[in-house]
Amino acid sequence: MPGAHYHALWTWDTYFTGMALPDDYFDHEVGSLRNLLAHTSEGGRPPSRIDPDGAADYQHAAQPIHAAWSLSILDRSGDTELLRELWPTLVRLRAWWDESTMSRRGLHTWVRGSGTGIDNDPAIYGRSGDTVALVDVNCFHVRELTAMAVLSTRLGIGEPGPWQERADALRAAINTYMWDDQRGTYFHLDLAPHTWQTFQQLTWELPLLTQTWANLFPLWTGVADQRRADRLVTEHVLDPYRFRSRFGLRSTPADQRFYNNVAMANPSNWQGPVWALPTALTAYGLARFGYRSEALSLAKDLRDTFTRDLAATGAVHEYYDADTGTPLAHPHFVSWNLLITRLADDLVASHDPTALC
Structure with a gap:
């Protein structure tokens, strides 16, 4: 890029x-x-x-x-x-994910020694990713399985039914095992191998109570139902003491113990700063569940953050201090921040370019 x-x-x-x-x-x-x-x-x-x-x-x-x-x-x-040319490779990719990451409860773990793109998410940073089922990654897998079903149908290759059945089963597993009804949010799960037990069977999984914007993926991907989405939005996304910043969406809620706005690279900092991607995807998720005005407000705040940066420095940065709007890292960053050029128009038109048709 x-x-x-x-x-x-x-x-x-x-x-x-x-x-x-x-x-x-x-x-x-x-x-x-x-x-x-x-x-x-x-x-x-x-x-x-x-x-x-x-x-x-x-x-x-x-x-x-x-x-x-x-x-x-x-x-x-x-x-x-x-x-049709790409299809065999897509099938091979799915086989690798299944063989390498499928775990208990029908959930996927991540990969040992590998970041997910949310570089310093405490759920896996410094920990063994192959024992952690991540909310964001499992939502990605729901999208992938759904896309495989649609591609199978439209290309006339194989049977779409098994792909869709797997997508539906994974969606159900996310809502069953990752959703915490007491706290009104989704949590990553520790799926480390069970080491011992006596007569009581283990019927539970341990949630990792750290939160970043990864926990909000069920909004953008549509994995949540309306009831769960309403709680995510009202109790977490729109709370100014949690995710909602005056400058966009915090990548980590402000009330998390590890919240910070330190400029860093390798890893890039997703423990607080405002980034374009979390803000844009969450805005699309808000609109999906009926919160269009809130989505437009979020998009406007991000646009204004970029506009001030351009006026002051002649550039757009990779991410911004969520409490002050100060640009923090990598001026002249050109990547997914380009979503801001279409975000508001998309929201008005009820369009999401990432949606699976």
Whole structure:
């Protein structure tokens, strides 16, 4: 991706940037996906990025977004021949995720020694990701399985039913095991192997009570039902002492013990600062569940943050202090922050470019 000090083809950065770009750049979006899929390992592991020299990096796993991305390309191009070409790789990717990350309760864990893109989420930063079921990652998997079902139908390949059944089962598992009705939010789960027990059977899983915007993914992805969405929105998203900042959406609620607005890189800081991606996806999620005016207000605050930055520095930064609006890192950042160019219009038109058609 261009801009700031990033020059590699990062998976989710590229996908969400593609959602923001006009059709003039559609060939670049298609080429980016084909490039990433072409570098999928023989075993089915997706690279997290491809460097300018063409080398693929497998140290981190990519987010599971390739099927949803492929469906978006089919929607925009109608190119069934291309999607038939990509289909075997998409199936291989799904097999890798299932073999490598499927755990108890029908939930997916993450990958050992790998970040998810939310670099310093305390649920996995400094911990073994292959024992943690993350809300955001499992919501991504629901989208992927749903997209596979739609692609199967539209391409006339295989049976769509099993893909959709798996998506529905995973959605139910997220709402059953990750939802905390007392606190009105979703939590990641510790799925470390059980080490011992006597006569009582283990019928529970331990939630990780840390929260970042990852816990809000059921809004954007539609995994939540209306009742759960209402509680997420009213008790968490719109609370100025939690997620809602005057400058956009905090990446971590202000009442978390680890909340901070420190400028850093490797890891980038998702423990408080306002980023464009959490703000935009949460705005789309708000609109999905009937909170359009609140979504528009959130979009306006982010736009104003960018506008002030451009006026003062001539650039847009990667992320901002959630309490002061001060730009913190990487001026001239060009990536998913381009979503701000269409966000308000999308919300007015009840359109989400990332939605699965």
